[in-house]
Amino acid sequence: MTSEREKMTSGEPYNQFDRELISRRILCRKQLQEANNTPDNEKRNGLIQDLLAKSGPKFFVETGIEFDYGFNIYIGDNFYANYGLTLLDTAPITFGKNCYIGPNCGLYTNVHPLNAKERVADVEMAAPITIGDDAWFGGHVTIVPGVTLGNNVVVGAGSVVTKSFGDDVVLVGNPAKVLKKIDNN
Numbered sequence: 001m002t003s004e005r006e007k008m009t010s011g012e013p014y015n016q017f018d019r020e021l022i023s024r025r026i027l028c029r030k031q032l033q034e035a036n037n038t039p040d041n042e043k044r045n046g047l048i049q050d051l052l053a054k055s056g057p058k059f060f061v062e063t064g065i066e067f068d069y070g071f072n073i074y075i076g077d078n079f080y081a082n083y084g085l086t087l088l089d090t091a092p093i094t095f096g097k098n099c100y101i102g103p104n105c106g107l108y109t110n111v112h113p114l115n116a117k118e119r120v121a122d123v124e125m126a127a128p129i130t131i132g133d134d135a136w137f138g139g140h141v142t143i144v145p146g147v148t149l150g151n152n153v154v155v156g157a158g159s160v161v162t163k164s165f166g167d168d169v170v171l172v173g174n175p176a177k178v179l180k181k182i183d184n185n
Contacts, residue, residue, distance in 0.1 A: 003018075003020065004018035004020065004021055005018070005020055005021060005024075008021065008090050008091070008124070008126060009072055009090075009091060009092065009126075011091055011111075011125060011126055011127055011128070012125065013123050013124065013125050014124055014125070015122070015124075016122060016124045017122065021069075024068075024069050024070075024071070025068055025069065027051075028051055028067060028068060028069060028070055031047055031048075031050070031051055032047075032048070032051075032065060032066060032067070034047060035047035035048050035063075035065070036063045036064055036065065037063075041060065044061070044063070045059055045060055045061060048061055048065060051067075051070030051071075051073075052070050052071075052073045052074075052075060053070065053071050053072060053073055053074050053092075054073075054074045054075065055073075055074075055075040055079065056075060056076050056077025056078060056079060056097065057077060058077050058078040058079065059075065059077075059079050060079070060080050060081075061079075061080075061081045061085060062081065062082050062083045062084075062085075062103075063083060064083045064084040064085065065081065065084075065085045065086075065087075066085070066086045066087070067086070067087040067088065067089050068087075068088055068089055068090060069089050069090070070089065071089075072089035072090065072091060072092045072093060072109075073087055073089050073092075073093050074092060074093070074094040074095070075094075075095045075099075076095055076096045076097035076098070076099065076133065077097045077098075078097055078098045078099075079095060079097075079098075079099050079100075079101075080099075080100045080101065081100075081101040081105070082101060082102050082103040082104075082105075082139070083103045083104065084103050084104040084105070085101055085104075085105055085106075086105070086106040086107070086108075087106075087107050088106070088107070088108040088109055088110050089109060090109050090110050090124065090126035091109035091126035091127055091128040091129070091145070092109075092128045092129075092130075093107050093109060093128070093129045093130075093131075094128070094129070094130045094131065095131045095135070096131060096132045096133035096134070096135065096151065097133050097134075098133055098134045098135075099131060099133075099134070099135040099136075100135070100136045100137070101135075101137045101141075102137050102138045102139040102140070102141065102157065103139045103140070104139055104140045105137050105139070105140065105141045105142070105143075106141075106142050106143070107129050107131075107142075107143040108129075108142070108143070108144060108145060109126040109127055109128060109129055109145050110124065110125075110126055110145065111124075111125040111126055111127055111145045111146075112124070112125075113125075126145060127145035127146035128145075128146070129143055129145065129146070129147050129148070130147075130148040130149070131143075131148075131149050131153075132148075132149055132150045132151035132152070132153065132167065133151045133152070134151055134152045134153075135149060135151075135152075135153050135154075135155070136153075136154045136155070137154075137155045138154075138155060138156050138157030138158070138159070139157045139158070140157055140158045141155045141156075141157070141158070141159050141160075141161070142159070142160045142161065143161045144160070144161065144162050146164075147161050147162070147163065147164050148164040149161070149164065149165055150165060150166040150167035150168070150169075151167045151168070152167055152168045152182055152184065153165060153167070153168075153169055153170075153171065154169075154170045154171070154182070155170075155171045155172075155176065156170065156171065156172035156173075156176075156179070158174070159171055159172050159173055159174060159176040160173075160174040160175055160176060161175070161176040162175040162176065163175070163176075165178065168181055168182040168183075168184060169181055169182060170182060
């Protein structure tokens with residue numbers, strides 16, 4: 001029998017009010033509340049890392065991080081996130097190495113049905129987000145479900161990324177579009 005957690009993580013419709021999922025969200029809220037009120041950087045970051053599926057040794061997050069489960073968050077080495085990072089991780093969120101995230105960014109894997117009857121019936125689904133190596137996000141960047149960004153992608157402040165892009169690009173706008181290619185020579 002497939003658990004609600006397994007269905008959720010694989011993108012199938014799932015019951016968000018499942019006892020296991022509720023318990024995990026409560027655990028995360030408690031530990032994140034403690035972490036976000038801990039001024040000691042090493043202790044704060046350790047509390048956050050304890051909840052994640054994976055993170056590299058060079059990991060630094062300012063206060064104000066929020067996420068649902070943690071077990072769907074995979075972070076490569078040399079990661080920095082400024083204040084106010086929101087990761088709605090009903091599906092996997094994966095960051096490569098050397099990622100720098102500006103303040104008040106949000107990555108949202110939750111997919112809600114367009115059909116009102118399904119929404120009212122609390123049908124939930126999710127689609128993963130994957131960020132390659134060497135990413136840099138300005139402040140207030142939003143990444144929606146199902147997006148994959150390649151390596152060396154820069155996303156300008158305030159951009160809303162609604163589709164996937166390859167390597168070596170600067171993205172800006174709502175919806176985000178390629179402003180220019182990055183020359184690595």
